Amino acid sequence: MKKLATVITAAALTAAIPFGLPACGNEGVAEDTRLMAVEATAVGTLDTCDYFVAAEPAATTRANATGLNFVGDLQELYGSENGYPQAVIVAKNELISDNATFVQSFIDEVIANEAWLETASAQTVIDALASHLPEGATPTFNANNLTSQVISNCGIHFVYAHEDKDRVTNFLAEMSAVDSSSVGTVSDRFFNDEDWTISGASQEISVYAPDGAPALALAKLMSEENQFSQTSVTYNIVAANAIQGYVTGEAPAADICILPLNAASKLVGSGETYTMLGTVTNGNLYILSRDDEQIIKDNIAELLTGKTVGVIQLANVPGLTLKIILSKYGIPYDTIG
Structure with a gap:
């Protein structure tokens, strides 16, 4: 037994x-x-x-x-x-058609931001981001967690949409392979090709970014409160889980917005309202x-x-x-x- x-x-x-x-x-x-x-x-x-x-x-x-x-x-x-594309910046199609001069100048400043982050003090960056959060919000970045190494780890680097199309579509396909519900379908028109008619009109522009690493892509612009000829710009950092609300609805508030790539594909991937200007964070x-x-x-x-x-x-x-x-x-x- x-x-x-x-x-x-x-x-x-x-x-x-x-x-x-x-x-x-x-x-x-x-x-x-x-x-x-x-x-x-x-x-x-x-x-x-x-x-x-x-x-x-x-x-x-x-x-x-x-x-x-x-x-x-x-x-x-x-x-x-270059790692994988994690967050992208999009702009309303009407903004690009009405004020392409501003859009190109804005992109130039986003590109310059990468070098600026290498020399700006941590406190300068912290202050730039904190001053554009909603009143009472707790900043993601603070003196205890923002260092030059952390900034480097955030993968801030702008790549034009037309240059990054293959990398973006490939990564979306890979995400879809592990979870088809996590991404949407992106059309060719979603990728801005910079075939613009140079134009400029007096406008008030609202720019939005989710709190956290993506907001670093705009740190220089927010620190300097960059304004452009005939264009007044308001910079806003909002909670990451709220960012989609600024590019959806009948009258989306964001003229320019940074979004996680998969969210961008689901919310604005058709290219009907927004166009991708480029990738801003790379993992x-x-x-x-x-x-x-x-x-x-x-x-x-x-x-x-x-x-x-x-x-x-x-x-x-x-x-x-x-x-x-x-x-x-x-x-x-x-x-x-």
């Missing part, structure tokens, strides 16, 4: 192995990388998670608070020379761990397979990007929790 019980127990354990015992939750497969949605405040506090994925500046904030190490750069793991996602072994292309499968990864905004760009990268390296994954 004792022998029979031993055999039954061994058989039960053997049968359980294919289904795995995930570190977070009770679902998943042992060989899968298990992905779990977490809040920013949970990063570094959940002992059941082996790694965490966070965007800047949350990555630095949580690393400083918990002692986590930066061990992986999703931009490098993705493999493209700001990082892997954090209590260990310090770096995750690179050669060892990512070895280190992540079978592990549990807590992801801030698993259902949005951070989670979609991680899933794309796992798929690139043939790493099966499952969502738990």
